[in-house]
Amino acid sequence: MSITTSSGSDGQTIIKIHGRFDFSVHQDFRSAYESSTEGTSTFRIDMTDTTYLDSSALGMLLLLRDYAGGDSSDISINNANADIKKILTISNFEQLFKIN
Numbered sequence: 001m002s003i004t005t006s007s008g009s010d011g012q013t014i015i016k017i018h019g020r021f022d023f024s025v026h027q028d029f030r031s032a033y034e035s036s037t038e039g040t041s042t043f044r045i046d047m048t049d050t051t052y053l054d055s056s057a058l059g060m061l062l063l064l065r066d067y068a069g070g071d072s073s074d075i076s077i078n079n080a081n082a083d084i085k086k087i088l089t090i091s092n093f094e095q096l097f098k099i100n
Contacts, residue, residue: 003028005036012042012074018049023056033064041068045097048079053087065096076100 002018002025013036015029033043043064047053065073076098077088088099 003032005032008044010042011040012044013040014044014046016046016049020052021047021050021057021060022052022054026056026060029060030063033067041072042074043068043076045075045077046079047077047081047084050080050084053080053084058087058091058093061093061097074098 002020004016004018006014006016008014013033015032017025017029021029036043045061045064061075061077065075068075077093078100080088080099085099088094088097093099
């Protein structure tokens with residue numbers, strides 16, 4: 001599976017994406033955040049092992065943000081490689097997510 005989910009010590013949901021983050025993982029990604037603890041608005045997206053991100057992945061991140069409460073959500077994108085960070089920056093996602 002290219003999406004794994006775990007819980008952090010502070011109640012956050014950690015979603016780790018392995019390999020390509022594109023439309024082929026749409027259902028797995030959606031299931032990952034919908035199956036998280038009800039009421040959770042704190043998510044960490046771990047992209048340590050993510051090799052590719054496309055426009056459908058950007059859309060999936062926006063859907064997660066809406067699910068988690070929009071402006072009141074707490075979502076960070078961690079450990080993205082330089083190419084993925086560039087795409088996120090060009091898309092102005094640093095205004096919607098914490099990118100580390």
